[in-house]
Amino acid sequence: xxxxxLALLLGVVAFFGPWFPIGLEDKFHGFDSAGQTIDCFxxxxxxxxxxxxxxxxxxxxxxxxxxxxxxxxxxxxxxxxLLPYIDRLTSAFVALAGGLAVTAAGMxxxxxxGEGGLSFTDMDWGAYGALVLGLACIWAGFDGMRHGNE
Numbered sequence: 001x002x003x004x005x006l007a008l009l010l011g012v013v014a015f016f017g018p019w020f021p022i023g024l025e026d027k028f029h030g031f032d033s034a035g036q037t038i039d040c041f042x043x044x045x046x047x048x049x050x051x052x053x054x055x056x057x058x059x060x061x062x063x064x065x066x067x068x069x070x071x072x073x074x075x076x077x078x079x080x081x082l083l084p085y086i087d088r089l090t091s092a093f094v095a096l097a098g099g100l101a102v103t104a105a106g107m108x109x110x111x112x113x114g115e116g117g118l119s120f121t122d123m124d125w126g127a128y129g130a131l132v133l134g135l136a137c138i139w140a141g142f143d144g145m146r147h148g149n150e
Contacts, residue, residue, distance in 0.1 A: 011071030017126020095141025101134030
């Protein structure tokens with residue numbers, strides 16, 4: 001049950017949270033990257049083609065979109081983990097979603113340092129939340145694989 005809520009919370013924070021500043025007043029949010037992909041899934045177009053792929057001009061912005069998708073997929077798959085003998089398999093998906101979130105936060109930080117000379121303090125709460133929840137998902141996923149409990 002904990003893995004379901006952690007993955008769901010990671011997806012929500014990564015989607016709605018601001019990650020980094022784009023200009024003086026504007027910030028990049030997860031829905032800027034994954035919004036069109038979510039719209040494709042709601043129209044029952046299950047594809048990650050060029051039209052439905054997470055948008056972004058660089059790798060870190062696209063990774064934010066994939067973090068949202070991975071976390072939501074891990075939350076849905078973790079519901080199946082409530083069935084016996086499947087719980088350890090779903091724990092691997094939660095750990096992978098957490099690893100994707102940590103990678104996206106790290107790539108965002110390095111992208112910010114390289115492009116605009118921004119510092120670690122310029123990252124916003126969406127990136128910090130995804131980093132912390134990603135680490136919690138990794139921990140919960142590995143704990144579930146090891147013990148098979150909630």
